[in-house]
Amino acid sequence: MYKRILIPTDGSDVAEAAVDHALDLAEKYDAEVHALYVVDIDSVNFSLGTEQVDRLKQGRFDEMGELKEQADEATGVVAESGAERGIDVVEHVSGGRPHKLISDYAENHGIDLIVMGSHGRGGVRRALLGSVTERTLRSTHVPVLVVDYIDED
Template identity: 70%
Template sequence: MYERILVPTDGSNVAEVAVDHAVDIAEKYGAEVHALFVADVDAVAYGLGTEQVDRIQQGNFSGMTDLREDAEEATGYVKEQAEARGLTVVERHAGGRPHDMIADYAEDHDIDLVVMGSHGRSGVRRALLGSVTERTLRSTHVPVLVVDYVAGDD
């Protein structure tokens, strides 16, 4: 049923809970796990020049140490959890509008299931879904499992 599972991650606690669910499902089905970190260019563009924004959109975070470290840490967690269970992992860092990048990645890589957190690093638990999660649900035809984080809310 599931051959390729996508886990968009920003490294937040709720994303890590989603990783646990994704890896568990992948193990049951012998699926490949795809870890995707998307730098939101709309959020970072204000303090950067056009050249830096272009590099981010291409997934090139060189010269942006904090962003590169965040991306590597977030997808590295997915890789660590999945490889511990003998699963194949594909890591990808990208820049753009997160919901568009997630939907495009899912379509381009024949993803069977997207597993993502209900909200990201917004710092506040919301009654409604996070904007990236909500927009992803509207942007893709791939099934999306939304995982919530309750204990110790961000």
């Protein structure tokens, strides 16, 4: 049923909530897993200079120091969890608008399922804040499994 599963991650607890679900499905269907970290160009535009943003757009993350470390750590969590289960994970880092790049990555890599975490917000809060998960749902034809993150605090 599923041959390739995509886990978009930013390293947050919300994103990591989806990892176990995705890996369970990958085990069951002997699927390939892809971990994607997207540097949101819009949110880093204010803190980085034009030259650094251009590097991100060109995919030159090795020159980005701390940002590259965050990306490697986020996809590394997925890869390590996969390795514990005997599942190889393809790690990828990209820069741009998260929902657009998630959708494009899914289309370009033959992804059968996207597994994402969500805060599970509703109503006005959701409308005001927007959501990468919601935007992804609207921008792809690939099925999306949304895993609600429940804060244990």
